[in-house]
Amino acid sequence: MTEAIPAQHLVWKPPRLIERAWLRWVILGAIILYLWLALGSIDVNWTRVSEGLVRAARLFAGFLQPDFTTRWRDIQQGLIESLTMTVCATVFGLVLALPIGLGAARNVAPLWLYGLCRAFIALARAFQEIIVAILFVAMFGFGTFAGFLTLSLSTIGFLSKLIADDIEEIDPAQVEAIRATGGGFWQVMDYAVSPQIGPRFVGLTAYKVDINFRESSVIGIVGAGGIGATLNTALDRYEFDSAAAILLIIIGIVMICEYGSGWIRKAMA
Amino acid sequence: MAIVIGSDGARHWTLLTPGEQRWRWFGWLVLAALTVFCWRIMTADTIWAFVADAPTQAADIFGRMLPPRWSYIDQLWGAIWDTINIATLGTLIAIGLATPLAFLAARNTTPSVLFLRPVALFAIVASRSINALIWGLLLVAVLGPGVLAGIFAIALRSIGFIGKLLYEAIEEIDETQVEAIRATGAGQMQVIGYGIWPQILPAFATICVFRWDINIRESTVLGLVGAGGLGLALEGSLNTLAWPQVSLILLIILVTVILSEWITAQVRRMII
Numbered sequence: 001m002t003e004a005i006p007a008q009h010l011v012w013k014p015p016r017l018i019e020r021a022w023l024r025w026v027i028l029g030a031i032i033l034y035l036w037l038a039l040g041s042i043d044v045n046w047t048r049v050s051e052g053l054v055r056a057a058r059l060f061a062g063f064l065q066p067d068f069t070t071r072w073r074d075i076q077q078g079l080i081e082s083l084t085m086t087v088c089a090t091v092f093g094l095v096l097a098l099p100i101g102l103g104a105a106r107n108v109a110p111l112w113l114y115g116l117c118r119a120f121i122a123l124a125r126a127f128q129e130i131i132v133a134i135l136f137v138a139m140f141g142f143g144t145f146a147g148f149l150t151l152s153l154s155t156i157g158f159l160s161k162l163i164a165d166d167i168e169e170i171d172p173a174q175v176e177a178i179r180a181t182g183g184g185f186w187q188v189m190d191y192a193v194s195p196q197i198g199p200r201f202v203g204l205t206a207y208k209v210d211i212n213f214r215e216s217s218v219i220g221i222v223g224a225g226g227i228g229a230t231l232n233t234a235l236d237r238y239e240f241d242s243a244a245a246i247l248l249i250i251i252g253i254v255m256i257c258e259y260g261s262g263w264i265r266k267a268m269a
Numbered sequence: 270m271a272i273v274i275g276s277d278g279a280r281h282w283t284l285l286t287p288g289e290q291r292w293r294w295f296g297w298l299v300l301a302a303l304t305v306f307c308w309r310i311m312t313a314d315t316i317w318a319f320v321a322d323a324p325t326q327a328a329d330i331f332g333r334m335l336p337p338r339w340s341y342i343d344q345l346w347g348a349i350w351d352t353i354n355i356a357t358l359g360t361l362i363a364i365g366l367a368t369p370l371a372f373l374a375a376r377n378t379t380p381s382v383l384f385l386r387p388v389a390l391f392a393i394v395a396s397r398s399i400n401a402l403i404w405g406l407l408l409v410a411v412l413g414p415g416v417l418a419g420i421f422a423i424a425l426r427s428i429g430f431i432g433k434l435l436y437e438a439i440e441e442i443d444e445t446q447v448e449a450i451r452a453t454g455a456g457q458m459q460v461i462g463y464g465i466w467p468q469i470l471p472a473f474a475t476i477c478v479f480r481w482d483i484n485i486r487e488s489t490v491l492g493l494v495g496a497g498g499l500g501l502a503l504e505g506s507l508n509t510l511a512w513p514q515v516s517l518i519l520l521i522i523l524v525t526v527i528l529s530e531w532i533t534a535q536v537r538r539m540i541i
């Protein structure tokens with residue numbers, strides 16, 4: 001028999017994520033133990049940090065008064081390298097990503113080609129750009145060419161995977177329809193597949209331009225050309241006002257790329 | 270446009286008009302010209318002899334890389350531990366800072382649309398537009414080389430990512446639940462705790478785990494600029510041309526990344 005319970009005794013508690021109490025405590029204990037061990041393994045050199053605060057102040061001052069002029073030639077060189085690298089790598093990556101993406105789509109490619117292309121895509125995506133850049137610099141020498149290859153490889157990995165996934169999800173009715181009219185492979189591609197994936201694909205490419213510029217600003221650190229090398233040098237020389245100028249330029253271009261690619265994606269969606 | 274959305278909302282297939290076709294060709298032409306132009310500038314300083322020599326170099330490097338020096342792993346355990354710590358602690362700090370920032374940035378929870386929202390959005394955009402390696406470079410210059418600089422580099426980079434995705438999740442919540450809680454006379458914190466938080470919790474957990482996975486990848490290379498972890502060992506091995514060690518480190522990075530991906534997939538399956 002239920003009795004009327006005074007209202008103030010009815011306290012609602014949200015349901016627990018983990019029902020079993022002991023498991024909850026074990027997980028909590030493990031997390032605390034991990035944090036304790038992890039925080040203990042950081043050794044902080046406080047004198048170095050206090051020196052660093054002076055540098056931080058100078059860096060901050062650099063942002064208020066960025067120096068674009070002293071190193072302008074280096075900055076210009078780096079920017080041109082980064083931008084040309086981005087454009088070339090995106091276009092080359094795109095051109096190569098199309099056939100590989102087609103080959104990696106199970107509904108248009110035979111099994112052996114599918115396996116081959118998927119393996120290549122997995123390989124191209126496995127390592128970060130910076131590691132790939134190290135290897136390419138070792139093979140091709142310092143400079144933009146190594147950077148171009150790095151970005152191309154990552155573009156192929158990115159775009160062909162997305163193309164392949166997109167093609168696998170297309171509406172098969174349209175493919176059937178074109179095939180029923182007696183259309184050959186290329187006609188099926190042209191009239192049934194590409195209209196379905198085209199718009200999203202342009203958007204993805206625009207997005208990749210944005211990513212490629214971001215990456216081109218760091219792979220210079222390992223010698224693959226671009227604005228990253230200029231930034232690295234500026235920081236090595238403790239020229240914080242030049243470094244601030246470079247960072248402001250990078251942020252500006254990244255924002256232009258981001259809004260531009262966002263705009264294209266909206267227009268294409 | 271090749272596909273036109275009609276008045277009934279259905280998508281219709283239309284042929285391009287000759288004018289549209291001409292514009293498209295013009296667009297492609299401009300793109301091709303731009304590429305050729307960029308290619309010429311980019312390759313102006315390229316030494317083609319090095320490029321031609323690359324297959325030999327590649328064969329040489331991979332020849333030196335094999336077999337990996339397995340015994341070197343004894344010196345790497347510390348670096349692996351550091352890498353995981355950089356990613357995890359960096360993500361935790363980022364979560365702590367990004368969550369309030371997201372509530373300030375979301376249109377429906379910000380205390381002031383005019384002043385606080387633009388500031389929060391600026392912080393989010395600024396954090397996102399600088400790569401973790403560049404944050405690493407800056408922080409190593411400020412804090413000195415080591416794990417601490419790595420943790421903060423990861424944290425500063427992740428704030429923008431977590432903040433952006435989280436504030437978008439907050440803006441998409443169902444307002445009726447918030448209304449309901451508010452109607453009971455709840456204060457702002459209670460509205461957040463009982464009306465908003467339960468709605469965004471799954472998105473929040475997914476975002477955090479996803480970012481942790483990305484951070485594991487990024488923390489493996491942060492050491493290249495001196496910020497601790499596996500990258501530091503990689504840099505050391507590269508500088509001494511110890512290719513068998515390089516190949517071992519690359520293998521370990523690969524295993525770490527695959528493991529973190531697996532963990533992420535498991536956690537996401539648990540949450541959703």
